[in-house]
Amino acid sequence: MAVKFFGQFLVEQGAVTSSALLDAIELQDKKNVKLGEMALAMGLITPEEIQRAHNAQMSHDIKMGDLLVKMGFLTPDQLSDLLTRQKNTHLYIGEALVQIGSLTQDQLQKHLDDFKADQAQYVSNGIELPVKTANDSIWEMTADITYKMITRVLDLQYRPGKCAVATAITPNFMMAAMDFSGDVEARYLISVSEGLQKSIAKVILSEDSVDNEPAEVLEDTVMEFVNVVCGNVAAKASQMGILMNINPPVTLSLPSCGLKAPDGHTVLCFPIHIEDGEKMEIFLLIKN
């Protein structure tokens, strides 16, 4: 029911044990040669150059291959050739499990089919952003996963409104946020009306009525929804090669006049129309 990687899916399904998975990961670590090591083995760079690149990587937040080109140790063509070789010789986790005897080829194929079917629900259908931002695909995916979780977790009917650039964040009954860091820096913010907060609480707590629940618990259910969405966004981002760390969710109180978009940020607003006239908005405060 969540974004996963294949090894995790297999352990969760009981198809392989966690210790078999660790053995397979160890085999992958042995067989999958890092780009720098491959360049070294092919005589394209020297041990001193790779050491210098490793040292430089401490203060440069870019991939090793790009860094080797930037430092003049590899040409772009050499990097492209290395990346192709690395891709072609990569030992995937499923094959590694076959090699250590935990799965047969037939079992692997069946589990791969099941995995694809399980994860198909998280394949993006395409969302249009009003402006060009860095990492557009990440923000489109974030909106897409939010929509999917509204259906799957909250079981609510909704219609997505047109995404727009916001100059201010308009207040609503409750607002919860989570910060992303790593390869991208942004704040994910969700605003819900009072009725919607109750709908979310009923589903998360599996209760028919939440009228007697303290405000703290009702707020916590919205924060938990944010946590589930953002955790799955981070998982999907990691599949796309983007590192996204998340912090625990927080609630926010805004003045009744709203909050001006912070300087140095692009604020995207995704209005979401929920059945029964309830209102939800997602804001993404993306650091420029």
Add this chain to the structure above:
Amino acid sequence: MIKVLVVDDSLSVARQLEKIISESGDFTCVGHAKNGAEAIKMNHTEDPEVICMDMNMPGMDGLTALRTLSVMDKDVKVVMVTSLGGVGDKFTEAIKLGAKNVISKPFDADTVLRILREL
């Protein structure tokens, strides 16, 4: 009845898990810790056989607590419960530190109980 300790800073997730555990018939919830430090303390006082623990918590997080628990108590079986389960390196790190499995959020009762019964 197998004793389970729930560790999560979220009241609503703790409520969900406690409900699933108490209605299972073969597991009983012995308490709820709100962070890793509380979990280590309650592991000592409540002596659970299983711990269901969130990864991302304020204060001591789940992976730090898991690292400590795996040294202090070789018998307790820890299952991580997290929205970050799908992040490959987080999952691998948890398994390497001794977690028996990782339950991804959103979860359902059947998946939680199946994983707990397979421990």
